[in-house]
Amino acid sequence: MIDVLVVGAGPAALAIAAELAEQGLAVAVLAATDPRELWPNTYGIWGDEVDALGLGHLLEHRWSDTCSYFGSGSSDPADPADSPTRHGRDYGLFDKTRLQKFWLERCEAAGVQWLRGQAQELSHGSGRSQVRYAPARAADLAVIEARLVVDASGHKAVFVQRPERGPVAGQAAYGVVGRFTAPPVQSGQFVLMDYRADHLSEAERQEPPTFLYAMDLGQGRFFVEETSLALAPPVPYAKLKQRLERRLAHRGVAIEQVEHEEFCLFPMNLPLPDLDQPVLAFGGAAAMVHPASGYMLGALLRRAPVLAAAVAARLRAEPAADSLQLAAAGWQALWPPELRRKHALYQFGLEKLMRFSEPQLRSHFTSFFSLPSAQWYGFLTNTLSLGELLAAMVALFATAPWSVRWGLMGMRGRELQLGLRMLAP
Incomplete structure (x- = not known):
């Protein structure tokens, strides 16, 4: 035995x-x-996180130019809303x-x-x-x-x-590793989230939002992935693929050679x-x-x-x-109890985000990444204490625009139940 x-x-x-x-x-x-x-x-991780574990040697790629786009994506290149949000932290991709x-x-x-x-x-x-x-x-x-x-x-x-506690939301993504007719992101850049939706019609922008996750792999190779944060039922792969191709085409980019297609779906809550x-x-x-x-x-x-x-x-x-x-x-x-309470708090937050419209999500993430770097990083890596996590969420609420605050305050569906679970996980 x-x-x-x-x-x-x-x-x-x-x-x-x-x-x-x-x-x-x-x-x-x-x-x-x-x-x-x-x-x-593929498996990504923040550079500080992997360094703390002493496993940086297991990375295949590492980027210092890390950013996201939460602006309107207007056709005017001078539009400040279209400028990137710089993260100022390294991001890595594991060598599988x-x-x-x-x-x-x-x-x-x-x-x-x-x-x-x-x-x-x-x-x-x-x-x-x-x-x-x-x-x-x-x-x-x-x-x-x-x-x-x-x-x-x-x-x-x-x-x-x-236990059975209602619909399980899935994060779905369709991605391509390959070569393109033009760079889909800037040289040496990693894009965590690109929520620009100027390639979509007004009607399409009322549908569940998706974002681009992309990186320059060097030597003319890139990884681009259209991703849905979370939804029940999840966004179909066909819809994600269509949106990815349209996003690229809107920026004058086409897929030239596919080395690998990635189909990713996992439950978030x-x-x-x-x-x-x-x-x-x-x-x-x-x-x-x-x-x-x-x-x-x-x-x-x-x-x-x-x-x-x-x-x-x-x-x-x-x-x-x-x-x-x-x-x-x-x-x-x-x-342990603290991790269970944090898990309940994260699930409560996700339930809120799944109800947000595309403009609300863009405003939310703009505010989120305006928090001190240690707060947003600790939130995303689950390395904050419960008290620190609550402080970060209070700070986010205080700095967010009213469109986001109203979305956070209203209780709908099972949100109250999820919030109370933090008290008795």
């Missing part, structure tokens, strides 16, 4: 498996796909291959066992967890027993249970899992996506060691601890 079975093969699974194994625990990873299979999506290899090598050095198969059923007996799975090259189901199961299989978790269940989760399965920014890699890197240490400490202190007790130790470390 092993100590921990991790279900999944993505960044979350490899991150937590490596940390658990380095704590001296016997760990196995069960996945339907080969953990060495290259991940399809290098990041994957970083975790794989740590897993293998620490003795992680690899199992190939589709997880099917989870049961608990005699204080242990049993997982039945369909091996990749066998007709009959196999069974593996572990002291604890960690579900890191993503947003559509295999085993993790969570998943409810937290049931924290009393005898199975633990990590990553998307544990609702670790930042509800306001959509980022998760920084959280995986920061919180995996904390979670692994808590599970290992409980096992050392109580060698006979059962799955429920080990999971409880893990849940307490992963989602």
